[in-house]
Amino acid sequence: MTGSRWPQGAAPVRRRGPALERAILDAALEQLGTVGWNALTMEGVAAGARTGKAALYRRWSSKADLVAEVLSEGLPPLGEIADHGSVREDLYRLCVRMRDVMRSPAGEALSAVLHECDPTHAYRFREVIRDGLHGPAQLLIRTLVDRGMERGDVRPDATNEMITDVIPALFMYRAKVCGSEWLDGEIAEMIDSLMVPMLRM
Amino acid sequence: MTGSRWPQGAAPVRRRGPALERAILDAALEQLGTVGWNALTMEGVAAGARTGKAALYRRWSSKADLVAEVLSEGLPPLGEIADHGSVREDLYRLCVRMRDVMRSPAGEALSAVLHECDPTHAYRFREVIRDGLHGPAQLLIRTLVDRGMERGDVRPDATNEMITDVIPALFMYRAKVCGSEWLDGEIAEMIDSLMVPMLRM
Numbered sequence: 001m002t003g004s005r006w007p008q009g010a011a012p013v014r015r016r017g018p019a020l021e022r023a024i025l026d027a028a029l030e031q032l033g034t035v036g037w038n039a040l041t042m043e044g045v046a047a048g049a050r051t052g053k054a055a056l057y058r059r060w061s062s063k064a065d066l067v068a069e070v071l072s073e074g075l076p077p078l079g080e081i082a083d084h085g086s087v088r089e090d091l092y093r094l095c096v097r098m099r100d101v102m103r104s105p106a107g108e109a110l111s112a113v114l115h116e117c118d119p120t121h122a123y124r125f126r127e128v129i130r131d132g133l134h135g136p137a138q139l140l141i142r143t144l145v146d147r148g149m150e151r152g153d154v155r156p157d158a159t160n161e162m163i164t165d166v167i168p169a170l171f172m173y174r175a176k177v178c179g180s181e182w183l184d185g186e187i188a189e190m191i192d193s194l195m196v197p198m199l200r201m
Numbered sequence: 202m203t204g205s206r207w208p209q210g211a212a213p214v215r216r217r218g219p220a221l222e223r224a225i226l227d228a229a230l231e232q233l234g235t236v237g238w239n240a241l242t243m244e245g246v247a248a249g250a251r252t253g254k255a256a257l258y259r260r261w262s263s264k265a266d267l268v269a270e271v272l273s274e275g276l277p278p279l280g281e282i283a284d285h286g287s288v289r290e291d292l293y294r295l296c297v298r299m300r301d302v303m304r305s306p307a308g309e310a311l312s313a314v315l316h317e318c319d320p321t322h323a324y325r326f327r328e329v330i331r332d333g334l335h336g337p338a339q340l341l342i343r344t345l346v347d348r349g350m351e352r353g354d355v356r357p358d359a360t361n362e363m364i365t366d367v368i369p370a371l372f373m374y375r376a377k378v379c380g381s382e383w384l385d386g387e388i389a390e391m392i393d394s395l396m397v398p399m400l401r402m
Contacts, residue, residue: 115320116320117320118319118320119316119317119318119319119323122320126377130378134378155398158394158398160390160394160395162371162375162390162391162394162395163394163395165371165374165375165378166367166370166371166395168374168378169367169370169371169373169374169375170363170366170367170370172370172373172374172377173366173369173370173373173374174363174366174370176327176373177331177335177366177369189361189363190363193359193361193363193364194361194363194364194367194399197356197359197398197399197400198395198398198399199398
């Protein structure tokens with residue numbers, strides 16, 4: 001144990017299994033938020049979690065494996081969307097939820113990592129967004145559109161699978177191209193001027 | 202002049218101004234297509250254009266400057282879209298044109314470079330797509346939607362600026378997420394199941 005390995009007064013703490021894993025994941029997310037992807041090291045995360053590097057390497061064989069798990073398990077789930085009585089309101093709530101997932105600590109870290117990492121890692125971390133946000137969002141959109149058909153405020157032929165791409169595509173495009181943060185007003189505008197006309201009877 | 206500098210029998214050719222510049226840009230595009238962004242060198246491009254490195258550095262201070270110009274001047278312009286009698290047909294033609302721009306040698310090179318380069322360069326080369334394709338496409342979409350309003354097959358309140366984001370956003374999203382190549386049938390499906398319902402009276 002050396003001074004450079006753990007911050008002063010932060011001696012290693014004996015923990016096992018899930019508790020140690022949790023401490024490592026939390027330390028890694030914190031490091032991502034402070035030093036970013038390129039400067040993050042297994043040593044730094046171990047120090048932050050008050051453990052040794054070996055404890056990390058027993059679980060993750062590389063920094064990329066560790067970070068992929070931090071990001072995917074850190075993204076809050078979208079959950080269910082209750083029936084608010086109209087497809088307009090249901091889709092609005094879903095979009096607010098999507099925006100909030102990207103504003104969570106793991107979501108912010110994911111955006112930052114994607115801005116910083118090389119193309120090979122970017123491919124892998126984009127899969128985290130696909131599996132953790134866009135994929136689940138598309139399933140939910142399908143559910144909400146089907147609910148609208150039953151309710152009667154969605155046209156019965158709104159069955160094409162591309163319908164569920166529009167919201168994730170706009171989220172990605174406007175964030176990249178216009179730097180949009182998807183404030184509530186912009187979400188409402190998108191639902192009212194694009195989605196409702198596209199889906200209505 | 203050394204054997205390693207120019208291929209055998211390909212001695213430097215005396216050209217000036219536009220002719221030399223054209224030869225350099227062509228050689229750079231060819232190199233992008235064969236060796237890619239990371240392996241492209243100013244020496245290699247100079248050899249391909251049968252000139253010296255100094256001729257390149259007089260015009261472009263870095264490989265990134267040269268490549269940005271190759272890509273932006275190489276993308277075919279979208280041009281105008283004639284009136285085909287319906288917003289459906291006009292938008293379809295525009296999308297085919299957009300797809301063809303990305304299939305041009307410069308468009309293919311641009312996609313390949315973006316898959317390969319680091320985030321700082323990616324930012325710069327994405328601007329090439331924005332200025333050379335997405336920006337002009339959004340202006341054209343606005344024109345075609347306005348034409349539809351005058352014709353009477355577009356609702357008069359289809360004025361929200363986000364309407365012009367949908368097509369570029371879907372092109373980007375489905376290319377990235379599903380690896381879509383936007384075959385004609387997929388373009389038709391997108392227009393018929395998303396754009397026409399969104400815009401109709």
